[in-house]
Every structure is written in structure tokens, then in C-alpha cells.
Amino acid sequence: MGCSGSRLDEDGMGMPPKSRPVFLHELKMRRHMTRPSHKDAISTPSKKELLLYDKDDDGSSTYKNAPQTARFSPKGGGEGEGTNKHEDDRKHKDVRNVDVRGKGGRNGHKVNKSEISSAGDAEEDEDYDERMIGRAPGSPSFRVYFNDGGEDIHNDIGKHDDFKSGGAVSSEVSFTDYYRILVEFIRVSVVAARQGFAVKEDVRNYKAKGGMQRQSCFGKLESLERGIRATALRAFSSSGKEMTVRDALNSALDEEMSADPKVFLMGEEVGEYQGAYKITRGLLKKYGPERVRDTPITEAGFTGIGVGAAYYGLKPVIEFMTFNFSMQAIDHIINSASKSNYMSAGQISVPIVFRGPNGAAAGVGAQHSQCFAAWYGSCPGLKVLVPYSSEDARGLLKAAIRDPDPVVFLENELLYGESFPVSAEALDSSFCLPIGKAKIEREGNDVTITAFSKMVGYALKAAEILAKEGITAEVINLRSIRPLDTSTINASVRKTNRLVTVEEGVPQHAVGAEICTTVVEESFDYLDAPVERIAGADVPMPYAANLERMALPQVDDIVRAAKRACYREKFE
Amino acid sequence: MAQIIHRSTNLLKPVSVAVSATRHLTTASTTPITVETSLPFTGHNIEPPSRSVETTPQELLSFFRDMVLMRRMEIAADSLYKAKLIRGFCHLYDGQEAVAVGMEAAITKKDCIITAYRDHCIFLGRGGTLMDAFAELMGRKDGCSKGKGGSMHFYKKESGFYGGHGIVGAQVPLGIGLAFAQKYCKDENVTFSMYGDGAANQGQLFEALNMAALWDLPAILVCENNHYGMGTAEWRAAKSPSYYKRGDYVPGLKVDGMDAFAVKQACKFAKEHALKNGPIILEMDTYRYHGHSMSDPGSTYRTRDEISGVRQERDPIERIRKLILSHDLATEKELKDTEKEMRKEVDDVIAKAKESPLPDSSELFTNVYVKGFGVEAFGADRKELRAVLP
Numbered sequence: 001m002g003c004s005g006s007r008l009d010e011d012g013m014g015m016p017p018k019s020r021p022v023f024l025h026e027l028k029m030r031r032h033m034t035r036p037s038h039k040d041a042i043s044t045p046s047k048k049e050l051l052l053y054d055k056d057d058d059g060s061s062t063y064k065n066a067p068q069t070a071r072f073s074p075k076g077g078g079e080g081e082g083t084n085k086h087e088d089d090r091k092h093k094d095v096r097n098v099d100v101r102g103k104g105g106r107n108g109h110k111v112n113k114s115e116i117s118s119a120g121d122a123e124e125d126e127d128y129d130e131r132m133i134g135r136a137p138g139s140p141s142f143r144v145y146f147n148d149g150g151e152d153i154h155n156d157i158g159k160h161d162d163f164k165s166g167g168a169v170s171s172e173v174s175f176t177d178y179y180r181i182l183v184e185f186i187r188v189s190v191v192a193a194r195q196g197f198a199v200k201e202d203v204r205n206y207k208a209k210g211g212m213q214r215q216s217c218f219g220k221l222e223s224l225e226r227g228i229r230a231t232a233l234r235a236f237s238s239s240g241k242e243m244t245v246r247d248a249l250n251s252a253l254d255e256e257m258s259a260d261p262k263v264f265l266m267g268e269e270v271g272e273y274q275g276a277y278k279i280t281r282g283l284l285k286k287y288g289p290e291r292v293r294d295t296p297i298t299e300a301g302f303t304g305i306g307v308g309a310a311y312y313g314l315k316p317v318i319e320f321m322t323f324n325f326s327m328q329a330i331d332h333i334i335n336s337a338s339k340s341n342y343m344s345a346g347q348i349s350v351p352i353v354f355r356g357p358n359g360a361a362a363g364v365g366a367q368h369s370q371c372f373a374a375w376y377g378s379c380p381g382l383k384v385l386v387p388y389s390s391e392d393a394r395g396l397l398k399a400a401i402r403d404p405d406p407v408v409f410l411e412n413e414l415l416y417g418e419s420f421p422v423s424a425e426a427l428d429s430s431f432c433l434p435i436g437k438a439k440i441e442r443e444g445n446d447v448t449i450t451a452f453s454k455m456v457g458y459a460l461k462a463a464e465i466l467a468k469e470g471i472t473a474e475v476i477n478l479r480s481i482r483p484l485d486t487s488t489i490n491a492s493v494r495k496t497n498r499l500v501t502v503e504e505g506v507p508q509h510a511v512g513a514e515i516c517t518t519v520v521e522e523s524f525d526y527l528d529a530p531v532e533r534i535a536g537a538d539v540p541m542p543y544a545a546n547l548e549r550m551a552l553p554q555v556d557d558i559v560r561a562a563k564r565a566c567y568r569e570k571f572e
Numbered sequence: 573m574a575q576i577i578h579r580s581t582n583l584l585k586p587v588s589v590a591v592s593a594t595r596h597l598t599t600a601s602t603t604p605i606t607v608e609t610s611l612p613f614t615g616h617n618i619e620p621p622s623r624s625v626e627t628t629p630q631e632l633l634s635f636f637r638d639m640v641l642m643r644r645m646e647i648a649a650d651s652l653y654k655a656k657l658i659r660g661f662c663h664l665y666d667g668q669e670a671v672a673v674g675m676e677a678a679i680t681k682k683d684c685i686i687t688a689y690r691d692h693c694i695f696l697g698r699g700g701t702l703m704d705a706f707a708e709l710m711g712r713k714d715g716c717s718k719g720k721g722g723s724m725h726f727y728k729k730e731s732g733f734y735g736g737h738g739i740v741g742a743q744v745p746l747g748i749g750l751a752f753a754q755k756y757c758k759d760e761n762v763t764f765s766m767y768g769d770g771a772a773n774q775g776q777l778f779e780a781l782n783m784a785a786l787w788d789l790p791a792i793l794v795c796e797n798n799h800y801g802m803g804t805a806e807w808r809a810a811k812s813p814s815y816y817k818r819g820d821y822v823p824g825l826k827v828d829g830m831d832a833f834a835v836k837q838a839c840k841f842a843k844e845h846a847l848k849n850g851p852i853i854l855e856m857d858t859y860r861y862h863g864h865s866m867s868d869p870g871s872t873y874r875t876r877d878e879i880s881g882v883r884q885e886r887d888p889i890e891r892i893r894k895l896i897l898s899h900d901l902a903t904e905k906e907l908k909d910t911e912k913e914m915r916k917e918v919d920d921v922i923a924k925a926k927e928s929p930l931p932d933s934s935e936l937f938t939n940v941y942v943k944g945f946g947v948e949a950f951g952a953d954r955k956e957l958r959a960v961l962p
Contacts, residue, residue, distance in 0.1 A: 264756065290756065296786075301745050301779025308749020311734050312684070314756060335739050336746055344727040345718035346939045348734065380940055380949070404942035436945050483947035521954070 241427065246416040248390035249279045252397040253317065255429045257287055260315060263401055264291040266306050267319030267356075276321050277357065277416055303329035303354070307336045310352040310406075317401060320356035323372045323410060337406040338381030351404045355397070358386075358410035359453060359504045360541055360552055369541035371505030373452065376408040377481040377514070383407045383435055384481040388456040389420040392479055395433030403435060410481075412453045438485035440492065444472035447562045448492040450515055451502040452478040455553060459502055462558035471566055481511055486518045493519050497528040498565040502558055507535035532561040602628045605899060609834035610891070616816050618823035618852070621841040625833040629901045631677060635832050636892045638676075639669040640911050642693040643889060644918045645702065646862070649692065649709060652922065653866045658709045661738075662723050664862040665693040667830075670888035671796055671856050672697040674835025675764060679843060682759070684732040686747040687766035689724035690796075690860075691736045694766070698733040700726065702921040712928035719931045720939070732761075741767060741774030744793065748780040748851075751791035762790040762846045764839070770801020772815045781851060785822050788850035792842045793819070795855045796829065802864040803873045816855035823849075829856030830886040859886065937961060 243251075257263045269276045271284040271294040284292040295302040299320065306316040320326045326333065333354060340348045360369040376384045383405055387393040393411070400407040425431060441456060442463050451459040456477045463473040474492050478485065493499050499519055501512030516531040537551040606624050613620035646666040653662045665672070668690075675685070676697040687694050692705055700716060708715025709723055716726050725736045734750060737743040747765025754761050771777065772795050784791045795815040799806050806813040816824030823845070827838040835856060842852050859882045863870025870879070896902050902910075937949050937959035944961025951957025 293787075296779070296782060298776075298779035298782065300776040301783055304742060304745020304776055304780055305749035305752055305783060308686075308734075308746035308751075309753040309756070310749075311746065312750050312753030312757075314753045331739055331742060332745070336737070336742055340735075341942060342939045343717060343721045343725040344729075344735070344939075345720050346942075347717070347727045347729045349942045351942075383941070434945070436947055483945065486948075 240421045241424070242419045243390040243394075243422045243427075244417055244419050245387070245390050245393045245411070246277065246279055248393040248420075248422070249397055249411070249416075250281055250283070251427075252394045252401075253280060253283060254286065256398055256401040257283065257291065259429070260401075261291075262313065263315045263317065264293065264309075265317050265319065266293040266295055266302055268295055268297055268321050270294060270319050275319075277413060279411075279416070280319070299325050299328040300332065303332040304336065306352055307332050307350060307406075310337070310350045311340070311348055313351075315351045315353075315401060317353045317355060320354065322361075322368055322413070323356050323358040324368050324370055326354065326356070326372065333376070333382070333406070333408065334379050338379050340381075341405070342381055349404050350406045353397075353400045353403075353407045353409055355400075355409035355411060357413035357416075359412055360536070360548070361413040363543060363545065363548065364541075365543050366540035371503070371536065372408075373410055373481050373503065374505055374510040374514075376410075377484075377511060378509075379482070381406065382482060384410065385435065386410045386452040386478060386481055388415070388453055388477050388479070391420065391422050391426045392433065392439075392477070394422070394426055395431055396435070396479060399432040399435050402432065407435075410453065415454055415457075418457075433479070436480045436483040436485055438479050438488040439477045440474060440488070441477045442473065442475040444474035444496065446471045446473060446496055447498040447500060447565050448474045448476060448489070448496045449500045449502060449558065449562060450476045450478055450489060450512075452481065452511070453504070455502045455504055458553065458555050459558055461555045462562065465555065465559050466562055469563075469568075471562060471568070473562055478511075484511075484514065484518070486515075486522065489515060490519060490523045493523050494526045497526055498562075499527070500532040500534060500558065500561045500565055502534045502553055504536050504552060506538050507533055508538065510535055529565045529567060532565045534558055534561050602630055604628055605632070607833050607895060609828065609837060610831045611828045611834070613834070613838065614816070614826040616814075616819070616824035616826075616853075617821070618825065618845070620825055621837055623837075625837045627833060627836075629899065632892065632896055632899070632901060635673050635677070636889065636896060636907065637910055637914070638673050638697065639832070639889045639892065640914045641702075641918070642666070642669045642672065642696055644911075644914050645692060645696065645705065648918050648922060649706075650862070650866065652706075652709065657926070658723065658866075659711070660722055661689065662709070662866040663690040663864065664866070665690050665860065667861040667882070667887075668796060668798060668856075668858045669693055670832040670891075671766075671794075671829050671835050671858055673888075674832040675794070675839045677832070677836045678839035679762070679764070681731040682761045683843070684734055684747070684750045684754070684761070684763040685766065686734040686737070686743045686750060686763065688737055688740060688743055688768060688771065690768075691724065691726050695726040695728060695733060695736070698728050699731040700728050700733070702918060703925060704728075706922055706925035707928045710925055710928075711930065712925060713931040713935070714925065714928040718935060720935065741771040741777055743767060744771070744774070744777045745780035747793075748784045748789060748791045751784065751789040751846075751851075752787070755787075755789055760847060762792055762843050764792045764794050766794045766796055768801060769795060769797040769799060769806045769813070769815060770804070770809065772797075772818060773810055781819060781822060781853075784851040785819075790846040791851045792839075792846050793822075793851065793853045795853065796858055797855050798858050798860045800860075800864070800873065803868065805873065814855075816853050819851070819853045822851050822853055824853035824855065826855045826857065829858030830882075830888045831891060832888055934959070 253265065257265070265271075265280060265283065267280075270280040271289060271292045273294075274281040274284070280292065303318055303326075306318040309316050320329075337350045337352055340350050358373065359371040373384065373386060376382055383400070383403065385396045385400055385407060387396045387409075397409060400409050438450075441460060444463065447466075449459045449463065456475065459473075459475045463475050466473050474496055476489060476492055489499075499516070501515045503511050505511070507513065512533040512535055516533065519527065519531060534553045534557050536553065539551055541551055542548055604626050605628060607627055609623045609625060612623050643666050646664045649658060649662055649664060652658045672693040681699065685694060685698060692709075695705060695716070696702070703714060704716035705726065706715075707713070708717055708719060708721060708726060711719040711722065713719050715721070716728060721727070721736065724738045727733060727735045734746070735743070737746070744765045744767050747763050750765075751763040754763060767774075767777065777793075781791075781793065783789075797806065797813075797815055801809050812818060814826075816826045818824075825838055825842065828834045838854050838856075842854055845852050861870075861879055861883060862868075893907055896907065897904065936951070940949065940961055941947075947961045949959050949961050951959075
């Protein structure tokens, strides 16, 4: 994903080594690349910007390191023309309006002076489209940011991707624009492939600038383009593949729907809106409105309809916008779905999946932040799965859809945008993870930390911190709340003799309580310390940022509990 | 015997004297008879069908037989409950048999029916046997749900009967889900979601009806209006007790639910409508003689005069009896013999069901999941009772 730090050659050919993914823009904007100051880049708070940047190998981001004054214009063209257009470049130091296609550049296109705005005008210039911001001279990767041109930010609940993960403010794209970008992408990919480049298309929102006809191919795009990115990454990147949880879920749904015509999606905004959190992006287009059903805001109604369809033999995937709304339909999940196979002695099976984000997001308040793992985990007849990484998301969702029993699939909104490495095996369309098996994310000998969903990430960070203090923690990613993999947990506790359970929900009657009791029952003699529980506060979720932070487990809490379990800290 | 031979017009084979009266009745002719329904239909946003119903003597006699069997079964269940052989809930359907029987005559086993807890007779109509029913009521392993369901959870998926639901109103979205699946699979069949006047006020019903109308699903909502939702009369529960009009944009039909032929006509009409135009509501004006369940005497919220009045004037079995007698399809005595025969059949089955054993202890942990992955499940004392789910 990141550049390898190699420099463009001085001979003007500018051909990076073959293994390195190259930004699309390199190929096109090779002549007109300037780098406005770092200050400019972020000094326009009134505009909706997207910062798309590359991380250095050491993990730091480009723009923080960008020198303030150096200008960079790569020489030569990716298309191997070899003509030296340096003179032209130097005339257009402050070009903002970049010839994206590069045709002008190849032919020595002179940018009209009236289109050039000075660096200082960035704030006022509502019309500028994009700027190329290079790194230190010779560096091949670029930062591009785009002005959304004054449209309102979509204040959707789903758009929680922040700048850090390259979030996009999405806007509507017309079909022709989408088609054009797709064609352009294919064209560039072909060109790049011919020259042995790997192409990485990182496209966020573009706004076609009125005056720049050549750039009209880049219209406004939906964040659908991230799907292209993910595909391109998968297809072309030779370094380890990464995938966001969102893309993992999307690909799992896609594959299962294409494999079995009985699978269909139902939920609010899953179709034309492309999913409230864009999980079902592209599926309506691919499978049609019969199989991707937008519903009115009637959870009890559409959940009942889904369960009825499952009675008949179809395989519905019902999406709740968040699991908080599943309470409106919980009678159908429990009384109509989970109990039917038992009450009918096997006549009526219910192969349904209920999925959606669960638990706290960021600042969404009490009614939108409840964790339902313990609620659904206490229902016989249900299976409850809680993925963490992309591989979990893919494998468990595929297993859930194939499973003949009702499955409650608890995702996490804040994990949707996070990228995780995925193995080649996980990308296979028949990849499934077993239900009811936990995964040991990190081996250790001193203390066992069990966690699920977002808390696995926290537990891993806590394990890092503990490792520096000489405590090796074994982190277990539960993956499945019901059935709970008590054998893995017990085996781990028998090895480490200490246990810390971590979860986001309230501690009373929660998953951690069950794990503690199980361990006490099965491995009492192996415990060297009382079991520690880290859980959310026993309060409805507050809104204020400091209170919310206090209401949720933090990495420090896990570290402290682990140390307590190891008798490294005094009890209060 | 000679009289009967004389009366039958299309008798194809000689009937031996030894053959019982019922055999006579079932080999009766198939000449069409036209019957008028007791009342005209009332439509809401729709043209009601005609009052004339085509039927045959065979059908008439089978209606009589089936309804007598259902009536007998319910009364026998009453005594079994009082003898404490049936436990928990027992919601009886006697008085409402015409709805079950008329509906079955209009549809096939590929159409689906889903109903609430008053499901014994619908189960029978869908092809369930008496043995299945009584064994299940008594919680024996020969029951249709192996004794694990009980009175409210009879199922027969192969004949399109999806239960049997204990939660008032929940069966309506489920039934509309069945209709959704039928349309998805392009099956050209319909689903009848049955509910009562008490459930007619449920929100989820309207949520699901909205979606059924949006997506043109072949769903038929059948409100069995027996005028009492448990102990609450309909005028106390619903601002608008015209349940067939409650669908607003969804057409509705009000039907005399004590007349099996009116029910048959309405269901036939509704099936044709639903396959073409989407959902329709049928309100069956019917009555139950028993209370809401066995723990309800049924007389605290209505007078005994009312109950006996309906029994005298509108009883479905009596109506069929009169029709049969007026068309000279059987004698009074033959009908009485049929009733005796049904009674004997029911008693025999009950005796057999009583001998059926209770389910095996291992059945406690079966069917929790279809695929259990070898997960452990525990009993009350987990050190004593554990099982592995297959």
C-alpha cells in the first residue's frame, strides 16, 4: 500500500520499480505537479476536504512530513514519451487546475493563466479542483485532496470514517460520471499494466471543475470507488493484502448471494442508499430489487416477514440499522425464529441471519449505544457471532448465511473502516470460519485476556503494553458468544492461570460473567488469582466525550486489570 | 337402503346392503348443486363475489363429516383438560369449524396457512390426524411436534401448515413472509394468515400489511372475528370493529363465518385476487362457544342466552345438516350415525394416544439447533445433566 520510498529517476522516465504500486495520478499528472504548502492543505476548514494520503513505511503520514516550500515536478511521463517538458512545468508553478488526463501535458499544454490561482487564494477559491501534493523530491507517492465544492456534508450516521482512515464525504454520482471514471480507470490500468506498473487507484470525491473540460471524466463519485480500490489492491498489490471490515462484509454478502439464489437481503436503506454504512454497496445493482429489498422503517414487520420467508425455505439476511432497533423486533428473533425448530421438533427450521452494528459508536448517545451480546447470547436456539477483523467478518458472515439456524451477527460500526491484513485463503469464495470456535490472537503465558469485537483491538494494544513490562498476555478473540468456546478459554486459563474478561456492555449478567463462572466451574484448581472483569459502566451511555470515555473500557483499564490479576498492582 | 339407491341419481355401482350408512354417503354423486350463502358479502374497495356457490353432494357430506369430527375433537379435548391429561393452555375452536372447513375446500395443500393458538381444527383440516393432535395435546412422543410443542404449536409443513403461534399478532408478519417467499420462488400460491379480532389491533399487522401491499404479495389476511378478544368485547377494544375495512387501501370482504359455503366462496375469490392484485383482508364473522381457553368459563363477559342463541340460529353444523336434508342427500338417521361414528373414532384415538409414551429424556436437548456443532448444553444441575448438541 505504501510506497517503498524509491525515487523517480532523474533521467525523466519516472518509472518506478515494478513491484511498487503507483498512484494513478502519477501517470497523469506528472508534469503539473506542484505542492502547495502544508498550511494550505489544511487551512481551509470551510471547505469539505478529503485528505488522501499515503503513509510512509514508518507509518507516519505524508502531510505531516511534507516540507513546506519545496516544489516538486516529476519529469518525464509514465507513458514513456520521454520528452522533456521541464520548461513548461516551471512556467506553471502554481497550477492548481491540473490536467488530469495528461494529454495536455504530453503536448505541452499551457494552462491558461486565468485558471491559475495563487497559493494564497486557496481559501477563497471555491472552484479549485484538486491539487497534487508530492512528498520529498523524488518520492513517487502523492497526496491529493479534493474540494467538495461547497455542498453540505452528508451528516449520515454511517459516515464515521474520519480523516485518518481516508474517509470520504460521499455525494451522488451520475451514471455517466461513474461510467467515465470506470473507463478511465480501466484505460489507465491497461496502460500501467503494459508498463509493468501496479496501479492503485485511490479515488475519493472529485468535483468536476467547470472550466476544466479534460477533467470532466472525473465527475462526482460515490465512495463506491473504494470498492474499486479494494479490488485493485487485491488484484494488483503484491505486498500483503489488506481489506476493510466493510469490504469484507460486502464481499461475503456478494459471494453468498451469487452462490445461492435463495439468499436475499432485507433492511432499511440496504438497496438504493447502498447501505446505511455502505456494507451493501453495489449489491442492488448486481442482484436487483427482488433480492435486495429496501423496507419501510418497520422493524417488527420486516423481521416477521423475514422469519416467515425463512420458514418457507428462503435464506434471508435481515439488516438492522443498529441492534438497538432490533428491540422492536426482538419477539420475532426470539419467539418466532430461535424457538421454532424446537417447538416443531425439527419441522420448521429458520435459516436466517440478523446482522447490523452493535454496541457503542462515537457520541451517538444512550439509545444508540447498547451492546446486545449478552441479551442474545442467553437465548437457546440462537447463534451469536461477533467478528473483529476482516477475516473474521468474511468467514463468520459466510458461515452464518450457510448455517441452517438463526444467527445474530453483531458487527461494530467503528470497525467498519478499519483495515486488516487478509490471507489469500480468506479471499477464496468458499472460505468459512467455524461457528463456536474462538481464536487466539496472541499467545502468552502470564494472563489470559478474552475479548470480542472492538475490544479485541484494545486487548491487543494492552498486550503490547504489558509485554513491555514483562507480562505476556494471551489474547482470545471469542468470535462466537453462543455457542461459547469454553474449551479454548479453559485451555488457555489452565496455561496462564489468570483471566481478565473484557467487553463493552454492562457487566451484570454479561458475557464476562458467564466466562468467569465457566472457568470457575471447569478450571478452579488452575486459577491463581480471582478473575478480573473489564466492562462498560453500569449507566446508559452519556453523550459528553469525557463521560463516554469513562463509560467504555479503555486500554489502560485492561492493562491495570491484567496487572492486578498478576499481582503486580496493589488492590485498592 | 332401497330408498337411498332410489334417490341417488348417478349411482354407478350397486351398493351392498352390508355397507354402512357412511359409505353410502361418501359415494354420493358429484352433480353440482348451487347453494346460496346465508348473507350477501360486503366489500370494501372491491366488488364482492356472488352469493351463489357451486358445490356437490360429496362436498356437502364431507363438510358435515369434517365439522362433526372437529366438534367432537374439541369437546373431547375439553374433557381431557378437565381430567388433567392436557396441561397448560387449551384454546378450543368449536363454533368456528366452518372457517377451517370452508377454507380447505377452496385451496390446495400448496397454499400456506398460518394461525394463532386456536389451531387444532385448522391442523386437522390441513391433513393432520387425530392421533397427531391428541398425542401432542397430551404431550406424548407420537404428537405432531413430538410432545415438545403443545396445544399452541401444531405444525405440518408438508401440507403448508406453519403453526400454531403463541404470540398474538406475530403470525401475521410471518404469514406475509410466507407469501413473500411464495412470490420470490414464483410459486403461484397464496398464504392465509389467520388472526382474531383481538390481534387485529396489533401494530406489526399493519407494518406487514403495508409491505405486502407495497410489494404485491399474495397474502390473504383472515380475521376470525368471534367478537371477543379473550374477555374484551370488540366494541371495547377497537374504535372501528369493521376489521375488513381496517386495511384502508387494501380491499376487504366481510363474510358470514358460520356458513361454510360463504367461507369457501370468499377464500376462492380471495385467492384469485391475491395472485393478481396483492393482499386482501377477509373478515369472518364467527363465534366460539367455549371461553377463550379452558381456564375461562366464557360467561363472565357474555350471557348464556347469547351463546345458546347463536348455537340455535347460526350453528355451522346445523346449517349443513339442513342443507343435506333439504337436498335429500342423506336421512336424519344417517347423519346421526355419522356423528356416532365420529365420536367413536375420537374415543378410539384418545385411548390409543393415552397409551403413547412420553418423549424420551434425551429429547430435552434435541432440535435446539439444526446443526449443533457438538456444542455442550446443560440441564438444571450442569454437573448432573449435560448433553452434546448434534
